[in-house]
Structure formats: C-alpha cells, structure tokens
Amino acid sequence: MDDPKADLRHYLQLARDGLLWKLDGLSEYDARRPLTPTGTNLLGLVKHLAGVEVGYLGTCFGRPADEPLLRYDDAAVxxxxxxxxxxxxxxxxxxxxxxxxxxxxxxxxxxxxxxxxAHGRIPHSPAEPSGITLHRALVHMIAETQRHLGHADIVRQLVDAATDEVRRA
Incomplete structure (x- = not known):
C-alpha cells in the first residue's frame, strides 16, 4: 500500500543526504569559501537548512528546539x-x-x-495566516532542501567540478 508520509520522508531524506555529500572530501577552507557574489557557501547552506528544518517541522507545530543556534532573536535578524x-x-x-x-x-x-x-502556524508569516498542515510543511521542506541542494551543487562544482554523477558511479 502507498504511504504518503513515508514517500515524503523518503524524498526529504534523499535531499538531506545529497546536501551532506557536497561536503565530502573538502578542506575546511573549501567547505566555507564563498563562491558567489552573495557569499553562498556549503557550510552556510547546511546551517541555514538546520534552522528551516526546526522552524517548519518543529516550531510551527509547537515543538521548538532547545538549541540557541536554531533560534535567532528579532534584533539579530x-x-x-x-x-x-x-x-x-x-x-x-x-x-x-x-x-x-x-x-x-x-x-x-x-x-x-x-x-x-495536523495544523500548525508559521510565526511571523502573513502569507499563511490560516496556518499550515504537516503535509504542506513537508512539501515545503522538500522544495527548500532541493533548492539549496541545487545551490550546493553549483558551489561544489566551482570548487572541484564534482557532481552527483561521481557519487553514483
């Protein structure tokens, strides 16, 4: 039988694994080196997605993380x-x-x-005034992780031309 939740978790995990693979074999310098005009770097993408994971699949559903690095006060933002x-x-x-x-x-x-x-609420989001379901939050998280995985792919290619094709070989 089909299990929609298992399908969503599977695709999210594929994107998560792909993102972490982008760091394999890189020096500390290359993992944090900004290679685009906006400063995009591999470790920054991973750090950003840590916060997004906890935000969309935690805080929105009344399950905030206890770690200070996953929360930013209004002054910092x-x-x-x-x-x-x-x-x-x-x-x-x-x-x-x-x-x-x-x-x-x-x-x-x-x-x-x-x-x-299950219904949750996105803090500070006028775009979603009625809240969000877990299904929608998972779809958003997959899209967000895949989008940043694309950024990571470009950054990794700028470092050493490595692509997913190398990993699949």
Whole structure:
C-alpha cells in the first residue's frame, strides 16, 4: 500500500543526504569559501537548512528546539536577515553537520508524532495566516532542501567540478 508520509520522508531524506555529500572530501577552507557574489557557501547552506528544518517541522507545530543556534532573536535578524547563511569563525564543520543532523532528527520526531493533516502556524508569516498542515510543511521542506541542494551543487562544482554523477558511479 502507498504511504504518503513515508514517500515524503523518503524524498526529504534523499535531499538531506545529497546536501551532506557536497561536503565530502573538502578542506575546511573549501567547505566555507564563498563562491558567489552573495557569499553562498556549503557550510552556510547546511546551517541555514538546520534552522528551516526546526522552524517548519518543529516550531510551527509547537515543538521548538532547545538549541540557541536554531533560534535567532528579532534584533539579530533585523541587523542581518541572512544571519544563518554562513558559518562563523568559531563554528567547525563537524559542529554544523552535527547541528544539522540534530535538527533533522528533531524534525523527524514531529513528522512521526503527527498526522499529515495536523495544523500548525508559521510565526511571523502573513502569507499563511490560516496556518499550515504537516503535509504542506513537508512539501515545503522538500522544495527548500532541493533548492539549496541545487545551490550546493553549483558551489561544489566551482570548487572541484564534482557532481552527483561521481557519487553514483
């Protein structure tokens, strides 16, 4: 039988795994090196997605994370809306990957605990005044992770021309 929740979790996990693969074999310098005019870098994408995972598949459903790196106060966001898009000098690759894995585990617990039609609310979002279902949040998370995986693919290609084709071989 088809299991829509299992299908959604499967595609989200494929994107998560792809994102982490982009860091394999890179030096610390290359993992955090900004290679686009906007400063996009691989560790920043992973850090950003950690916060998005907890936001959409945690906080929206009344299950916020306890970790301070996954929450940003209004003052930090006001001073820099992209505060989560890069690794600071004191954050190692291992710490950011561990943070991402904990964020994914936290999100997975929400998905496991709730039905797809569970209702949540996106804080500070006038675009979704009536809230969001878990189903919609999962679809959003898949789209968001795939979008940033595309960014990561371009950044990784700029570093050493590695693509998913290498991983599949």
């Amino acid at each position: 006001e001073s820099d809306p992209n505060v989560d898009m890069w690794a600071t000098a004191d954050q190692t690759r291992e710490e950011i990957i561990a943070l991402y894995l904990r964020a994914c585990a936290h999100a997975d617990m929400t998905v496991e605990a709730l039905p797809l039609d």
